[in-house]
Amino acid sequence: MTLSRRDFLKLTGLGMTGAAAAMAFTACAQDDAGTTEGTAGATTGAEKSEELVQNTDTSLVDEGTASTEAESTGYIRPTLTVLQDDPGTIPPYSPNMNGRGVLWSMYELLFEQPGFGLGMVPVLADESKGALGGYDHEAGTGIYTAYIYDYIHDHEGNPITADDIVFSYNNYIEQGSNIKKWVGCKALDATTIEFEFESELVELMQLDGVWGGCFIISQKAWEAHTDMLTSTECGTGRYTCTDFVGGSHIVMEKVEDYWQTNTELIRTNQQANVQTVRCEFQSETAQKVIALQTEAVDMVESLPTEFVGEFLEHEKYQVFSYKDNLTYYLLFNCSEESIMNDINMRLAICYAVNIDGVLAAMGDGFGARAYYMGNDNFGDVNPDWVNWDNYNTKVGEAEAGVVQGYLDAAGYKGETITLMAGTSGVLGNVIQVVQAQMLQYNITIDLQQRDGASLSVDLAEPANWDIYANMAASKGLIANVWGGNMLNASVGKTGLTTGFIDDAKLTELTSSILTYEGHTAEKLDETWQYIVDNAYVIGLFSQYNNMIIPADMTYIARNGKKWPIHGACQFKNPEA
Amino acid sequence: MWRYIVKRLLWMVFVFVGVAFLIFTIMFFCPGDPAELILGSEATELELEAYREKLGLNDSYIEQLSRFLFDLFIKFDFGTSYTKHVDVIDELLNRAPRTITLGWTCIILNTLIGIPLGIMCALHRNSIWDRGFMVLAMVGISMPGFWFALMMVILFTKELGWLPQYGIGTWKHWVMPIISGALAGIANNARQTRSAVLETIRADFVTTARAKGLKENVVVYKHMLPNAIMPVVGQLGAAFGRAIGGTVITETVFSFPGVGTYMTTAITQRDYPVVRGCVIILAMFAAVANLLVDIAYAYLDPRIKAQYVGLGKGKK
Numbered sequence: 071m072t073l074s075r076r077d078f079l080k081l082t083g084l085g086m087t088g089a090a091a092a093m094a095f096t097a098c099a100q101d102d103a104g105t106t107e108g109t110a111g112a113t114t115g116a117e118k119s120e121e122l123v124q125n126t127d128t129s130l131v132d133e134g135t136a137s138t139e140a141e142s143t144g145y146i147r148p149t150l151t152v153l154q155d156d157p158g159t160i161p162p163y164s165p166n167m168n169g170r171g172v173l174w175s176m177y178e179l180l181f182e183q184p185g186f187g188l189g190m191v192p193v194l195a196d197e198s199k200g201a202l203g204g205y206d207h208e209a210g211t212g213i214y215t216a217y218i219y220d221y222i223h224d225h226e227g228n229p230i231t232a233d234d235i236v237f238s239y240n241n242y243i244e245q246g247s248n249i250k251k252w253v254g255c256k257a258l259d260a261t262t263i264e265f266e267f268e269s270e271l272v273e274l275m276q277l278d279g280v281w282g283g284c285f286i287i288s289q290k291a292w293e294a295h296t297d298m299l300t301s302t303e304c305g306t307g308r309y310t311c312t313d314f315v316g317g318s319h320i321v322m323e324k325v326e327d328y329w330q331t332n333t334e335l336i337r338t339n340q341q342a343n344v345q346t347v348r349c350e351f352q353s354e355t356a357q358k359v360i361a362l363q364t365e366a367v368d369m370v371e372s373l374p375t376e377f378v379g380e381f382l383e384h385e386k387y388q389v390f391s392y393k394d395n396l397t398y399y400l401l402f403n404c405s406e407e408s409i410m411n412d413i414n415m416r417l418a419i420c421y422a423v424n425i426d427g428v429l430a431a432m433g434d435g436f437g438a439r440a441y442y443m444g445n446d447n448f449g450d451v452n453p454d455w456v457n458w459d460n461y462n463t464k465v466g467e468a469e470a471g472v473v474q475g476y477l478d479a480a481g482y483k484g485e486t487i488t489l490m491a492g493t494s495g496v497l498g499n500v501i502q503v504v505q506a507q508m509l510q511y512n513i514t515i516d517l518q519q520r521d522g523a524s525l526s527v528d529l530a531e532p533a534n535w536d537i538y539a540n541m542a543a544s545k546g547l548i549a550n551v552w553g554g555n556m557l558n559a560s561v562g563k564t565g566l567t568t569g570f571i572d573d574a575k576l577t578e579l580t581s582s583i584l585t586y587e588g589h590t591a592e593k594l595d596e597t598w599q600y601i602v603d604n605a606y607v608i609g610l611f612s613q614y615n616n617m618i619i620p621a622d623m624t625y626i627a628r629n630g631k632k633w634p635i636h637g638a639c640q641f642k643n644p645e646a
Numbered sequence: 647m648w649r650y651i652v653k654r655l656l657w658m659v660f661v662f663v664g665v666a667f668l669i670f671t672i673m674f675f676c677p678g679d680p681a682e683l684i685l686g687s688e689a690t691e692l693e694l695e696a697y698r699e700k701l702g703l704n705d706s707y708i709e710q711l712s713r714f715l716f717d718l719f720i721k722f723d724f725g726t727s728y729t730k731h732v733d734v735i736d737e738l739l740n741r742a743p744r745t746i747t748l749g750w751t752c753i754i755l756n757t758l759i760g761i762p763l764g765i766m767c768a769l770h771r772n773s774i775w776d777r778g779f780m781v782l783a784m785v786g787i788s789m790p791g792f793w794f795a796l797m798m799v800i801l802f803t804k805e806l807g808w809l810p811q812y813g814i815g816t817w818k819h820w821v822m823p824i825i826s827g828a829l830a831g832i833a834n835n836a837r838q839t840r841s842a843v844l845e846t847i848r849a850d851f852v853t854t855a856r857a858k859g860l861k862e863n864v865v866v867y868k869h870m871l872p873n874a875i876m877p878v879v880g881q882l883g884a885a886f887g888r889a890i891g892g893t894v895i896t897e898t899v900f901s902f903p904g905v906g907t908y909m910t911t912a913i914t915q916r917d918y919p920v921v922r923g924c925v926i927i928l929a930m931f932a933a934v935a936n937l938l939v940d941i942a943y944a945y946l947d948p949r950i951k952a953q954y955v956g957l958g959k960g961k962k
Binding site for chain 2 (some may be wrong): 158163164297298316353354357361363523524527
């Protein structure tokens with residue numbers, strides 16, 4: 071049989087198509103295999119890392135208060151290459167923006183918050199002066215007096231005096247930062263600064279926020295740098311910036327003439343255990359994975375759980391997973407314009423949501439289920455809340471009867487409920503799962519996602535939404551999480567809560583737990599029970615953050631936001 | 647010809663004013679309060695009000711627009727970023743050269759590779775080369791840019807170790823961003839050029855040229871190509887806009903600090919001065935690219951050249 075040219079071409083085309091299909095299927099099969107392996111590994115990673123989290127947090131607390139240089143391994147790693155988010159610019163104000171963790175290596179604060187609600191550790195403040203370890207305060211007044219060392223200098227040799235502290239705070243406010251009750255500050259002498267507030271700072275963590283929020287710079291350096299220190303640097307920290315390109319990288323070198331020469335006063339986070347830190351800015355997960363696979367970098371600050379599996383038993387890396395301080399939650403719109411104004415409707419949703427189901431849909435090892443609005447990162451959590459008998463502790467039980475009962479009590483007739491969320495991928499997945507779960511009870515959910523700016527506009531309009539999916543955080547205590555404008559009507563620009571809750575008792579409770587006087591275990595219990603009874607909010611889960619760190623790293627130094635301070639991390643001496 | 651160029655330059659002024667007006671108006675009416683985004687949700691209404699006043703956001707639309715246009719066109723001041731606290735023009739001067747270089751290099755590659763490839767395929771239509779390149783062109787157009795970029799990283803960085811994975815510094819850092827940025831354009835140009843040449847091959851004037859006994863080279867290069875190339879040249883200006891738009895993905899994947907990523911971040915943060923600055927700078931370069939294309943068009947198309955030459959003579 072002979073083939074015509076046309077038949078030959080047809081056959082060749084068919085053959086090529088078949089080969090392409092076979093290759094595609096093979097690739098898919100390999101992909102699946104890889105994913106399964108990765109996920110399984112990730113689960114193990116999260117479980118393993120839980121212990122590490124506890125250990126590290128404990129050591130952070132212990133060493134963060136008064137560690138010395140001698141306690142470090144003494145080994146200086148030549149270089150550390152890190153992949154992290156892009157800070158855009160590196161100004162010594164707005165330090166909490168994404169990617170700005172590098173600022174903690176170059177600039178310093180009067181006091182630093184070493185962890186969640188753990189108090190303040192003096193940095194530039196001289197802890198030998200003042201009755202309160204670096205500062206004085208006369209009860210009942212809004213006057214706080216801080217003392218600094220008299221030998222501080224920045225990277226260009228400019229001495230840091232009380233006048234520079236005053237300048238730094240004024241500049242901090244000038245650049246758009248807020249300090250509640252702020253009146254002003256003035257230098258009393260070269261090392262003493264008086265801070266004045268409208269009244270005594272009775273709210274939890276308020277003073278910590280003031281002294282732990284503003285990086286100190288010298289006025290001389292500020293005036294000498296015409297770029298407002300947005301792309302150059304002149305701080306007092308252990309590292310100085312030698313090269314910075316926004317969107318690309320920053321290189322930091324260890325400062326050899328660091329101002330603090332008394333090694334007994336150098337805390338863990340002030341140590342310099344790396345000679346050169348190079349941070350490259352990369353947000354693409356695939357690029358991060360390839361960089362790790364090629365061993366081009368030493369550390370990746372954040373990697374989704376499904377990709378950590380292959381680095382668990384890696385020769386060069388170890389995985390460090392920790393539960394971050396963000397809790398995902400559903401908040402209900404209690405205004406009269408929303409169907410969720412009815413407590414029975416809110417309870418129906420609370421019972422209908424299967425949190426374990428949500429977490430399962432997000433993937434193994436993705437996060438830890440919430441039993442309340444927050445997680446056990448916070449020092450003021452009552453561990454017993456996990457066992458409290460409320461809708462939030464029900465796990466995988468058939469709640470159909472209960473849900474239907476509440477729906478009937480609310481008179482629900484299939485009205486569409488608007489579930490609003492921001493544009494993050496995680497939130498997008500969460501609301502889709504919740505929508506699917508609600509369908510089992512014939513509850514119709516309409517999903518709406520908005521970017522940050524549009525979201526705040528829509529949320530301010532009570533008719534626009536019924537349930538709001540979001541995440542809440544605090545670097546203080548769980549009381550701060552509840553006391554945000556999510557539940558506390560005393561803050562926020564409109565005097566209302568985000569959920570339009572008009573409840574004097576809730577306001578009284580959440581305001582009370584935010585003060586030193588009212589922040590008691592009993593009051594916290596009462597507040598949480600009240601929130602549960604009224605179904606104002608339901609906590610869903612806290613996400614695990616996975617850091618890939620070098621195998622020789624023995625300690626991860628982190629600031630109050632849990633961001634790593636690269637140069638202060640400790641490493642095994644390869645020659646030891 | 648000079649009249650044509652001067653006329654086009656004058657039009658560009660109107661284009662810039664129009665772009666400035668449009669981008670200001672669009673951003674003005676976008677939902678979202680920059681003060682709230684900067685100060686956070688815990689800021690009180692008093693603090694927000696004071697910050698809006700500081701940024702000049704409390705003024706009327708007309709006042710803000712006038713101030714913006716005055717600053718832009720009289721003082722050449724693009725403003726200061728709300729979030730980064732840095733002069734927009736400084737940041738743009740820092741970033742724009744990279745994006746423009748990337749965009750222009752892509753355009754040059756599109757032209758230098760895509761057009762000859764299209765011509766070759768058309769002249770040897772239905773040959774194995776023609777079929778092969780057109781399949782590749784189809785693949786090039788269909789492939790998502792970020793996927794192709796990552797495949798290149800896997801091949802050239804992970805497997806072969808020839809090129810750096812991302813970042814800036816040496817010429818090697820430019821190779822993968824340029825290839826990934828240019829691929830779709832090359833494929834598109836090749837297909838368009840092939841179609842245009844095939845249209846021309848069947849034209850009467852080509853048949854006439856051949857009937858006159860002209861050599862095939864003369865028929866192709868003197869009669870066929872100048873006519874076939876016109877539509878391809880005409881879309882090069884628009885291709886520049888597409889290339890610049892495409893750099894957002896390239897810049898993100900390769901950590902390439904250009905205007906694209908700067909602008910997209912600014913849009914989500916409602917950083918009005920940055921968005922306006924980026925749009926105007928990109929519009930400026932797109933306008934210049936279009937001007938160059940139009941000049942080339944006028945040079946290549948005798949009808950346009952004759953129109954202006956004739957007008958000039960007439961006036962004399």
